[in-house]
Amino acid sequence: MKKGIGIGIEDFRKIIKEDCYYFDKTNYIEELLKDRTEIKLFTRPRRFGKTLNMSTLKYFFDVKNAEENRKLFKDLYIEKSEYFKEQGQYPVIFITLKDLKKNAWEEMFFGVKELLRNLYNEFNFIRDTLSESDLKEFDKIWLKEEFANYDNSLLNLTKYLYNYYQKEVVLLIDEYDSPLITANQRGYYKEAINFFRNFLSLVLKTNSNLKMGVLTGIVQVAKEGIFSGLNNVRTYNILGDKFETFFGLTEEEVENALKYFELEYEIEEVKKWYDGYKFGSSEVYNPWSILNYLADRKLQAYWVNTSDNALIYDSLKNSTIDIFNDLERLFEGKEIKKEISPFFTFEELSKYDGIWQLMVYNGYLKISEKLEDDQYMLRIPNYEIQTFFKKGFIDKFLVSGNLFNPMMSALLEGNIEEFExxxxxxxLVNTSFHDLKGKKVYHALFLGMLIWLRDKYEVKSNGERGHGRYDAMLIPLNKIKPAYVFEFKVSKTIKGLSAKAEEALEQIKEKKYDVGLKELGISKIYRIGIAFKGKNVKVKYEIV
Known part of the structure; x- marks a missing residue:
């Protein structure tokens, strides 16, 4: 009987107990112990196995239920390692901050207090051993009292546990940056950063009660923002070569899983859809997508709709023409050159390169080549992410799919009146288009075409042909289909729309933008002039 597929199960014990297929990452427990850095921060995109790996560390190190937990590692890599003697040797504090997504600081702080109350309740058996003053502080957190010292709560808990067990504590903090990302989106970043800076720094800085601290997140918020004054934190991000396959799956791991589930014949298609991420010098696959594919046996986008992309969409809405031009290159399958810093500040989102850093760290773009200093070549990693851009970019940024798709269908059917x-x-109904001024309107429309038609047409822009540069061109991959040549104009008045559209159409003819298309075997060509003015549009066309 084959093992099950534990989609959505982030608890290591449950994965093993329910006999689910497990990608053995326990060799990294050995690497963590060899690495003498006291505090380690791992930054990776969502759904790349961060919580499951942290859960694995909890069951390995935790002194509670040590003998029972020991059985969970039977036949795994770490069982044969000399470092297996470290199993069950330390008290473990494990918290995840990923669910602290609230609309206001008061709501988030209430969530923090509830999180800490539950954490303290997990260790309430140590209350009998506490001094009178420590018991008073413990119970303030346990009872969620208003004036409890929440800043010191993690630091104090490490002290209580060390005194109880006479063993150093392993501290695991999952998705440490999640509340800060939410706070920035919803306007209370200052309150959040002030609290979490103290909350984390107090427990992590020169804490003699700690054996090791491990944190995960998506981005490394700059030290002056969160780890102020800490010099004992080492970050292992997607740019570095150490621990590069701790999160995500190697090609060998994916191939073994496909063979186990008798799907090895699909390896090339699976690679096309889900490979392409590069952490350090290693190519990795998205584990969430692979598990879903193993379960459904359908090649489709699984990962891209699982997380909140509001930051990316907000940044795109404030895009410059330069960003549109870079997106155009990416959608064409080309690379762009950008500076990617190992640190992340939310202030960078208002700068030119902020959106690219966000996309790289969130997994929407891959690093294809490292250049000098912090310069990298970036591209879209795989077909799944292209699908995100097709669905998410059009639906969330350009216009809802149930408006855009019929428009493009009308174009391909040759019904230009319906297209108009x-x-x-x-x-008329979409504010995103109305907010775009001048050439941005053209870029938005063109980018939508570029990603919607990528399977049927070669989509080109600003290319040289005839006696000038056309605005956009659709060259069919199947030459039985027609070609389309577009010229865009912006009218100063609504009355002048028709004349501007006619001018655009005449320019296509006069400049001979469609020269050479017939020689490619294309029998029908649509010349289309489009004029814009505010929320008004006019289309003129002819067929040759």
């Missing part, structure tokens, strides 16, 4: 009607409808 649908395009006008989009401009």
């Amino acid at each position: 009607k649908r395009l006008q409808e989009i401009f």
Whole structure:
């Protein structure tokens, strides 16, 4: 009987007890112990196994239920390691901050207090051994009293546990940056950073009660923002070569899983869809997508709809023309050169390169090549992420798919009157298009075409042909289909729309932008001039 597939199970004990297929990452327990850095921060995209790996560390190190937990590691790598003697030797504090997503600071702080109350309740058996003053502080947290010392709560708990067990404590903090990302989005970042800076720094800085601290997150918030004054934190991010396959799956791991579930014949298609991430010098696959594929046996996008992409969409709405041009290159399958810093500040989101850092650390772009200093070549990693851009970019940024898709269908059917009607409808009901001024309108429309039509057409922009540079061109991959040549104009007045659209159409003819298309075997060409003014649009066309 084959093992099950534990989709969504982030608890190591449950994975093993329910006989689910497990990608053995326990060799990294050995590496963590060899690495003498006291505090380690791992930054990776969502759904790359961070919580499961932290859970694995908890069951390995925890002195509670040590003998029972020992059985969980039977036949895994670490069982044969000399470091297996460290199993069950330390009290463990494990908390995850990923669910602290609240609309206001008061709500988030209430969530923090509830989180800490539950954590203290887990260790309430030590209350009988506490001094009178420590018991008073313990119970303030346990009872969620308003004036409890929440800043010191983790630091104090490490002290209580060390005194109880006479053993150093392993501290595991999952998704440490999640509340800060939420706070920045919802306008209370100052309150959040002030609390979490103290909350984390107090427990992590020169704490003699700690054996090791391990944190995970998506980004490394700059030290002056969160780890102020700490010099004992080492970050292992997607740019470095150490621990690069601790999170995510190697090609060998994916191939073994495909063979186990008798799907090895699909390896090339699976690679096309889910490979392409690069951590350090290693190519890795997205584990969430692989597990879902193993369960469903369907090649489709699994990962891209699992997380909150509001930061990316907000940044795209404030995009410059330069960002549109870079997105165009990415959608064409090309690379762009950007500076990617190992540190992240939310202030960078308002700068030119902020959006690219966000996309790299969130897994929407991959590093294809490292250049000098912090310069990297970036590209879209795989077909799954292209699907995100097709669905998410159009639906969330350009216009809802149930408006954009019929417009493009009308175009491909040669019903240009219906295409104009649908395009006008989009401009009337969609504020994103209305907010785009001048050439941004053209770029938004073109980018939508670029990613919606990528399977049927070669989509080009600003190319040289004839006696000038056309705005956009659709060259069919199947030459039985028609080609489309577009020229875009912006009218100063609504009355001048029709004349501007006619001017755009005449420019296509005069400059001979469609020269050479017939020689490619294309029998029908649509010349299309489009003029914009605010929420108004006019289309003129002819067929040759």
